[in-house]
Amino acid sequence: MAIFQMLRRSLSGERKSPSEVPKGHFAVYVGENEKRRFVIPISYLNQPLFQELLHLVEEEHGFDHPMGGITIPCSQDFFLEVASRLGGL
Numbered sequence: 001m002a003i004f005q006m007l008r009r010s011l012s013g014e015r016k017s018p019s020e021v022p023k024g025h026f027a028v029y030v031g032e033n034e035k036r037r038f039v040i041p042i043s044y045l046n047q048p049l050f051q052e053l054l055h056l057v058e059e060e061h062g063f064d065h066p067m068g069g070i071t072i073p074c075s076q077d078f079f080l081e082v083a084s085r086l087g088g089l
Helices: 003-010 040-046 047-059 076-087
Strands: 025-028 034-041 070-072
Touching: 034 040, 034 076, 040 047, 047 070, 047 076
Parallel strands: 025 070
Antiparallel strands: 025 034
């Protein structure tokens, strides 16, 4: 499944339960003010670009995630750009 289809499905609320995440995926919450939930492949954790993004988030904000998932406080446009680069790997 293409990355944008997965992200669109995540944003559209197509899932029956907010906690439902397909096998091999995980949820992240992205946004500077208003958070939006994205479901992304777990394989992203092995990608240097995504690891760098997580490292920057950890340095700046720590790992206190009040929403229960990984929170990435960057613009959603920036996150989509990172995800599109990873989708081609």
